Amino acid sequence: MNATTDFQIFETKSLAPLDAREALIDEVWRGLRKRPRSLVPWMLYDAEGSRLFECITTLPEYYPMRTERDILASYAEEIVTAVGSDYSRPLRLLELGAGTAAKTGILLRAATRLRNEVIYFPVDVSSDALDAACDSIGCLLPDVQLQPLVANYVTHPPKLERFGGNTLAMYIGSSIGNFSPEEARIILRNLRSQLRTGDALLLGTDMVKDVATLMRAYDDRDGVTAAFNLNILHRLNRDLGANFDTDCFRHRVRWNRVQLRIEMHLESTCDQCVDIPAAELSIQFAAFETIHTESSYKFTQKTLGALLEDAGFTIKQSWTDPRRLYALTLAVVQ
Numbered sequence: 112m113n114a115t116t117d118f119q120i121f122e123t124k125s126l127a128p129l130d131a132r133e134a135l136i137d138e139v140w141r142g143l144r145k146r147p148r149s150l151v152p153w154m155l156y157d158a159e160g161s162r163l164f165e166c167i168t169t170l171p172e173y174y175p176m177r178t179e180r181d182i183l184a185s186y187a188e189e190i191v192t193a194v195g196s197d198y199s200r201p202l203r204l205l206e207l208g209a210g211t212a213a214k215t216g217i218l219l220r221a222a223t224r225l226r227n228e229v230i231y232f233p234v235d236v237s238s239d240a241l242d243a244a245c246d247s248i249g250c251l252l253p254d255v256q257l258q259p260l261v262a263n264y265v266t267h268p269p270k271l272e273r274f275g276g277n278t279l280a281m282y283i284g285s286s287i288g289n290f291s292p293e294e295a296r297i298i299l300r301n302l303r304s305q306l307r308t309g310d311a312l313l314l315g316t317d318m319v320k321d322v323a324t325l326m327r328a329y330d331d332r333d334g335v336t337a338a339f340n341l342n343i344l345h346r347l348n349r350d351l352g353a354n355f356d357t358d359c360f361r362h363r364v365r366w367n368r369v370q371l372r373i374e375m376h377l378e379s380t381c382d383q384c385v386d387i388p389a390a391e392l393s394i395q396f397a398a399f400e401t402i403h404t405e406s407s408y409k410f411t412q413k414t415l416g417a418l419l420e421d422a423g424f425t426i427k428q429s430w431t432d433p434r435r436l437y438a439l440t441l442a443v444v445q
């Protein structure tokens with residue numbers, strides 16, 4: 112990248128052409144024909160869902176975002192240094208579920224101060240979020256090389272080309288919490304298989320805490336999280352021609368104390384039938400029946416350590432906030 116260039120030109124690549132419509136139909140078939148009914152969290156993130164998620168991150172109740180941002184702001188240089196202190200080597204930063212990269216800029220800025228060459232490889236299922244990420248990083252840090260990829264990192268784990276520097280995989284925003292322990296292990300093992308000795312993973316996890324704080328974070332007073340959750344039905348109406356009456360579903364949040372996870376559901380307020388023509392489905396919902404749309408697992412030091420160890424990583428260092436609400440953990444490949 113030439114330092115005098117005002118804008119970076121980048122192409123957003125698709126790993127396997129991401130046919131969102133086919134993928135939506137598959138998930139609707141898998142999740143809505145069985146009981147209890149469920150949908151997968153990536154479906155929440157179309158353009159409107161990504162916009163609503165950005166609104167959630169500014170809510171006073173939603174502590175994970177600002178807590179993680181504060182930790183990054185306090186320790187960004189320490190984190191980059193902990194990845195490797197040979198500053199002559201380039202640094203490649205692969206980020207799963209990068210979204211708009213709102214916090215990643217903090218780490219990238221520290222990386223550009225410490226390393227001569229920095230490459231940013233954000234992966235997200237939402238092309239709208241990735242476009243926003245590239246626009247903002249391209250403007251803020253024009254020397255960072257951008258290699259965005261639109262992909263579902265669960266079904267199409269990103270492959271890394273051989274590289275002469277260190278790779279830092281970033282998986283922040285508490286996204287790992289959206290997956291069951293088994294799924295999380297597979298995602299991290301796939302990631303581990305792409306890394307080599309000297310590479311590292313920075314993992315952001317929300318920690319177990321009092322239930323009232325957790326519930327408020329997913330059920331805010333202004334109803335933004337409810338709108339985010341209900342948007343999944345709007346998406347099925349828009350993209351698959353479904354006829355969900357979104358006034359007949361309501362946002363429900365539960366703390367599952369056995370699994371240590373917050374669950375978001377959409378509860379049918381009455382007996383009703385919904386058609387999803389593109390999936391050739393008609394679904395009968397009973398009053399109070401729910402669709403489980405997202406889980407957000409919360410961690411303890413023990414469950415976090417076990418997950419990373421199972422996936423083949425060794426914890427090197429971790430950073431937290433004064434109230435220990437949230438943790439950023441650097442785990443290395445030995």
Ligand SMILES: C[S@@+](CC[C@H](N)C(=O)[O-])C[C@H]1O[C@@H](n2cnc3c(N)ncnc32)[C@H](O)[C@@H]1O
Binds near residue numbers: 153164264284
């Ligand atoms: C909770 S947001 C976190 C965004 C950002 N990392 C942050 O910390 O603010 C989750 C992001 O992951 C993306 N995402 C969710 N599931 C995904 C999947 N299976 N593959 C790729 N991206 C996914 C969403 O589009 C969204 O941008």
